[in-house]
Amino acid sequence: MDIEDIVVRHAGWIRQKARRYYTNEADADDLASETIYKCLSQGQRFDCRMSFKPWALTIMENTFITQYNRNRCVQFTGYENDMAYISDDRTDGRISVKRILSIIRDCGRKSCCINCVLLYAKGYSYDEISEIEGIPLGTVKSRVAAGRRLLRNALE
Secondary structure, eight states, rough: OHHHHHHHHHHHHHHHTTTTTTHHHHHHHHHHHHHHHHHHHTGGGGGGGSSSHHHHHHHHHHHHHHHHHHSSOOOOOOHHHHHHHHHHHTTEEEEHHHHHHHHHHHHHHHHHHHHHHHHHTOHHHHHHHHHHHHHHHHHHHHHHHHHHHHHHHHOO
């Protein structure tokens, strides 16, 4: 049986399972659509001897986790003119967002690691960063670790 036929036959089930993850109907439909798209695009990996539902559910869970992580990450864009403050117990109790962005820019001039850290903070996976930057996966992981260490030391 063709993967398209299997996905069409189970589309209702996929939408039903997506509602477990979101109470908002639109978000659940987005997750179901993304799952269906990934099932179709990764169809060559599906072994017809296996059951479709556990495979599709794994794709849905991984998609949900990726979306969740992207949404909870700190966004580093659009704060240039923001005068908001973040709590910092080590100094006078406040550190400006402008100061943090200045530190990030300074660290970016010192090391190429910051690009990977910023992409990671935006919610990209290591694999996605590897593709974007055109570098091996191991290099991405070490650059993220080194860049986070550099930022941590600069913020202290």
